[in-house]
Amino acid sequence: MALGTAESAVAARTRIRAGRHAGPTSGLAPGFAQANLVVLAADEALDFLRFCVRNPRSCPLLEVTDIGSPHPVALAADADLRTDLPRYRVFRDGELVDEPTDVTRYWREDLVGFLLGCSFTFEWALAAAGLPLAHQAQGVNVPMYLTSRRCVPAGPFAGPLVVSMRPFAPEDIPRAAAVAARFPAMHGAPVHIGDPAALGIADLSAPDFGDPVRIGPGEVPVFWACGVTPQAVALESRPGLAIFHAPGHMFITDRAHVEFDCQEQAL
Amino acid sequence: MALGTAESAVAARTRIRAGRHAGPTSGLAPGFAQANLVVLAADEALDFLRFCVRNPRSCPLLEVTDIGSPHPVALAADADLRTDLPRYRVFRDGELVDEPTDVTRYWREDLVGFLLGCSFTFEWALAAAGLPLAHQAQGVNVPMYLTSRRCVPAGPFAGPLVVSMRPFAPEDIPRAAAVAARFPAMHGAPVHIGDPAALGIADLSAPDFGDPVRIGPGEVPVFWACGVTPQAVALESRPGLAIFHAPGHMFITDRAHVEFDCQEQAL
Structure with missing residues (x-):
């Protein structure tokens, strides 16, 4: 069931993007699904995707962006993964180097964003x-x-x-x-x-x-x-650069919770 | 719920591998899930995976092999995707070139096998x-x-x-x-x-x-x-080499149908 509007999700992302909300996302945009974010370089993307497919209970794939694109076309086409989460964690070679509210300065043309299901x-x-x-x-x-x-x-x-x-x-x-x-x-x-x-x-x-x-x-x-x-596993391989959402600071999608109920799949 | 044994699935694949069954797989290994096969070169694999994640209703991903490996470790670790389906269709540049019962001679070190859910x-x-x-x-x-x-x-x-x-x-x-x-x-x-x-x-x-x-x-x-x-879509891009199961000649997995019932997920 696709909802006609995702106004509250768009509004929440807009507030976050403008720097007016930097806290956890629990309770924001009630009724809309949120997602875990993992960002890795394209040369690690195929192995990471394979890992997710092999471990669907812990790593359910909701979306994979085009190489270099921060736009999750299926979950929220107008969103920007560089700015629309309230806080990120940035790792270099497996070590935490930054916890910014915006990762535009870390973004590169070879990065791929993965959005994974959230409890x-x-x-x-x-x-x-x-x-x-x-x-x-x-x-x-x-x-x-x-x-x-x-x-x-x-x-x-x-x-x-x-x-x-x-x-x-x-x-x-x-x-x-x-x-x-x-x-x-x-x-x-x-x-x-x-x-x-x-x-x-x-x-x-x-x-x-x-x-x-x-x-x-x-x-x-x-x-x-x-x-x-997936965060723990991605870090154990010590990738050159890895970006995640900060714990509890998730990506808010335009998709209602109910759209992920397999008994309510869209006709 | 993992079944203790997949004897009938193993037996069916063994018969197929030995060339003793070259027909459709409907009715073989009752109770065990079968899967659609798509094989593409590694340089197309990331885009194809992204396509499947974006279209989960038509392209539900069950397994992706390591690059060059014909072994689907999650669905049937002892199986060989080159020999264990009764018939294949081989396409070069989008054109059908062969319908063999074994694709060992077409296999390359850069190929990736995708197994997708089957009705x-x-x-x-x-x-x-x-x-x-x-x-x-x-x-x-x-x-x-x-x-x-x-x-x-x-x-x-x-x-x-x-x-x-x-x-x-x-x-x-x-x-x-x-x-x-x-x-x-x-x-x-x-x-x-x-x-x-x-x-x-x-x-x-x-x-x-x-x-x-x-x-x-x-x-x-x-x-x-x-x-x-996924077959139609993979061919539309006219990949250099693409291998599929022949219609109705599916890959038989070691996983029982019931294991894919989301109300019966393994504890």
Whole structure:
């Protein structure tokens, strides 16, 4: 279902581009999908694309720009990936060198932008289904963990699966899994339910990224493949230049969450 | 859900590799997914991948091989794309030059194999849901049509969407659409229901590929994005060398149909 208008998404990107919003994008342009950004040089693009195709749960591909173009024609044709995210992280040879609000000065004619699915969409669907999220209720970032599960490698790109964790009451888990599964381009169904040790996670209270979340009595941890995976993997290969969105500072698309519901695909 | 064994898929590929089966693959290795094959040179691979990401309904990417490798590591690690399909079509500069049962002599160190989703999987799910397919009942190939709808282009790759058509009684259409939608990697939900003219199709009885199918009284034509699209588009750019499966002579994977059901994703 294509919406006739994406005014709030355009408005949010316009504010960001003008430097009037430099914070996280959570809550901006409600109803519109957001995306993870990875920018690499064209000579690494084929291997990175191959990596994403082989690891669709953690790296669901939404868009790949033309070489040198910062315009994501399918997700938001008038957007500019150099200016329309509130904050970026720039790495040279795997080392963080800058966290600017604009990467125009880093852009080159050989760069390719990749936009990957983001958990905000299935979180929106979970909330809409009456399944509240503990980290939101507690006002913290979702906890994320490096796991002992390896991604399928491709060329220089290899590394561990990173997961996010949301606790649910056992009786809510089948529905939570079924709702998230309708969004395969946004990480889809959980990758594991119940046992952190099975993923090589020693201590749920010490996430590798994000914040710890309190797990209520009787609640069970549910793990999803996480969009931090492609960042971790891209950096492990120490590319000459790599640009990502800063954590939580995502790209806002013109596509409604519901457009990524595979049960609501456009006719 | 990963099955413990893919014996019947391995057995079918072994028979094909040995030259003991050179016909269509429909009905072989029941329960296992099959895939469309496209082989192009590495210097066209990035643009073709970008095309597939921009047109996921017609070109759902299941696997991309390493440059020069004929082994689809994710779908069937022991398979060889040069020998394990019963028949191929080889094109030079957009012209058909050979229809061999083995493409070992055409393989080069710069070739990349792409495996794309195939309608057999959602057809299996439709049949399992008690929704019989007219073309199967009539013993013919599914009818396919060039449409007036253009794919989103990428580099030299551009062209029309090709659709397949299956008629259903109106009361069965919501369930047929919902069942197929669970398989986004296998073309997913229909792209159009009802009006051939809306897709620029003048005469349903004259398909561009496949066979005409009789539409029963009161039945409505339902159109799905079709895996012939990437072949048509790849040829339109007249690549120096392109290799495809021959129509109906697909690649048999080690992955069960059910593994592509987004409601049954592996935990």
